[in-house]
Amino acid sequence: xxxxxxxxxxxxxxxxxxxxxxxAEKRGIKRGDAVKIxxxxxxxxxxxxxxxxxxxxxxxxxxxxxxxxxxxxxxxLDATDPLSKxxxxxxxxxxxxxx
Amino acid sequence: MKRSNVIHxxxxxxxxxxxxxxxxxxxxxxxxxxxxEAAEPAPPELERFINDKxxxxxxxxxxxxxxxxxxxxxxxxxxxxxxxxxxMKQPGKDExxxxxxxxxxxxxxxxxxxxxxxxxxxxxxxxxxxxxDAKPLVENTFKTVAAx
Numbered sequence: 001x002x003x004x005x006x007x008x009x010x011x012x013x014x015x016x017x018x019x020x021x022x023x024a025e026k027r028g029i030k031r032g033d034a035v036k037i038x039x040x041x042x043x044x045x046x047x048x049x050x051x052x053x054x055x056x057x058x059x060x061x062x063x064x065x066x067x068x069x070x071x072x073x074x075x076x077l078d079a080t081d082p083l084s085k086x087x088x089x090x091x092x093x094x095x096x097x098x099x
Numbered sequence: 100m101k102r103s104n105v106i107h108x109x110x111x112x113x114x115x116x117x118x119x120x121x122x123x124x125x126x127x128x129x130x131x132x133x134x135x136e137a138a139e140p141a142p143p144e145l146e147r148f149i150n151d152k153x154x155x156x157x158x159x160x161x162x163x164x165x166x167x168x169x170x171x172x173x174x175x176x177x178x179x180x181x182x183x184x185x186x187m188k189q190p191g192k193d194e195x196x197x198x199x200x201x202x203x204x205x206x207x208x209x210x211x212x213x214x215x216x217x218x219x220x221x222x223x224x225x226x227x228x229x230x231x232d233a234k235p236l237v238e239n240t241f242k243t244v245a246a247x
């Protein structure tokens with residue numbers, strides 16, 4: 001996990017969920033609200049961000065994994081590809097609801 | 100031979116036990132005390148970026164200067180670049196108010212001078228980031244350019 005380089009920590013202190021403003025509005029979520037991100041494998045709670053460096057397209061959210069306090073790996077599938085042994089940590093279907 | 104084998108095994112078991120004790124003796128990560136399986140503690144509020152007139156010191160030579168103000172409402176797209184309103188070279192511009200873009204931003208890849216900012220430098224926030232006011236979470240002994 002990172003968060004150890006001072007200027008990078010000051011630029012992006014905590015993990016947030018980046019989402020499209022229209023998606024957030026549909027769910028009654030405002031920028032900075034606590035939201036629950038739920039997949040069939042688990043759930044995590046974090047703050048919603050609709051601005052900033054990542055402009056998400058509608059229907060997609062992004063969660064970084066650098067923050068040890070927010071374990072996004074709870075949501076994803078822990079299976080590996082039988083041939084390449086590549087993990088499937090990069091994407092999963094989730095539901096976002098106000099916390 | 101058998102005897103030396105037994106000694107080896109004993110030594111190995113001893114080391115393994117010591118190792119286990121060291122690794123389980125209250126090591127806390129940046130996650131704090133929360134167990135992996137436990138629900139996460141409530142997330143901290145979104146931080147606000149500093150909004151100062153003072154520049155933030157560089158950490159190392161050739162570091163892209165850090166932004167000492169918020170830029171959340173600035174539009175940067177194909178047609179508009181809000182940052183350039185202040186950071187572009189202009190005759191009669193007040194130097195104290197905003198830092199002018201470096202000469203390097205007026206060169207193409209081959210090093211030829213241009214009379215306009217290079218397209219490769221257009222998206223300022225690819226390199227320049229605003230900062231919150233916070234102490235490092237982990238102690239850091241790196242000496243910055245300013246400290247040296």
